[in-house]
Amino acid sequence: QVQLVESGGGLVQAGGSLRLSCAASGRTFSRFVMGWFRQAPGKERELVAAISGTTWYADSVKGRFTISRDNANNTMYLQMNTLKPEDTAVYYCAAKRLGLDRYDYWGQGTQVTVSS
Numbered sequence: 259q260v261q262l263v264e265s266g267g268g269l270v271q272a273g274g275s276l277r278l279s280c281a282a283s284g285r286t287f288s289r290f291v292m293g294w295f296r297q298a299p300g301k302e303r304e305l306v307a308a309i310s311g312t313t314w315y316a317d318s319v320k321g322r323f324t325i326s327r328d329n330a331n332n333t334m335y336l337q338m339n340t341l342k343p344e345d346t347a348v349y350y351c352a353a354k355r356l357g358l359d360r361y362d363y364w365g366q367g368t369q370v371t372v373s374s
Contacts, residue, residue, distance in 0.1 A: 259283075259284060259363075260282055260283060260284045260286075260287070260290065260353050260363040261282070261283040261284070261363070262280055262281070262282050262283075262351050262352070262353060262363055262364065262365035263280070263281045263365055263366070264278060264279065264280050264349065264350065264351050264365040264366065264367060264368040265278070265279050265280075265281070265368060266278040266279050266368060267349060267368030267369045267370045268369075268370070268371070269371045269372075269373065270341055270370075270371070270372055270373070271372070271373050272341060272342055272343055272372055272373065272374050273340060273341065274341050274372070275337070275338060275339045275340075275341065276338045276341065276370060277335060277336065277337050277338070278294070278335065278336040278338065278349055278351075278368060278370075279333060279334070279335055280292070280294075280333065280334040280335070280336075280351030280365060281332065281333050282332040282333065282334070282353065283332070284332070287329055287332040288329040289355065289356060290353040290354060290355060290356070290363075291308060291309070291310040291353070291354050291355070291356060292308065292309050292310070292325075292327055292334045292351065292352070292353050293305055293307065293308040293309075293351070293352045293353075293354070293361060294306050294307045294308075294323075294325060294334075294336045294349060294350070294351055294352075295349070295350045295351075295352055295361075296345075296347035296348065296349045296350070296370075297347055297348050297350070297367075298344075298346060298347040298348075301347075303350070304316065306318070306319050306323065306336075306349075307319065307323055307325035307336060308325070309325045309326065309327050309334065310356065313325050318344075319338075319345075322338065322339050322340045322341075323336060323337065323338050323339070324336070324337040324339075325337075334351060336349070338370070341370075341372045342372060343372045343373065343374045344372075345370060345372050346370060346371050346372050347369075347370060348367040348368065348369050348370075349367065349368050349369075349370050350364055350365050350366075350367045350368075351364075351365045352364050352365070
């Protein structure tokens with residue numbers, strides 16, 4: 259079982275930066291693939307970045323967002339630079355076991371609002 263808690267959301271002007279954090283409980287954090295999803299009003303939830311031994315990014319955030327993790331402290335981060343109004347969404351961290359397709363564990367979400 260993994261419990262996830264996000265923090266770091268807020269209001270920022272276009273072009274600004276934010277860093278999201280995801281604190282995880284449990285002793286097997288390093289065994290999970292971790293991901294950041296987002297959901298904007300009226301849109302489906304989408305995966306924006308994931309990390310295990312390697313990283314993956316959605317095209318819409320590539321070059322602007324950086325995902326990282328600190329296994330010693332059970333924490334994952336999403337550094338978001340050059341933010342755009344279209345990045346406005348609720349951001350969720352999620353975890354899945356290696357080899358599985360579905361993310362089974364989710365945080366409660368943190369709001370990111372980018373003003374133009």
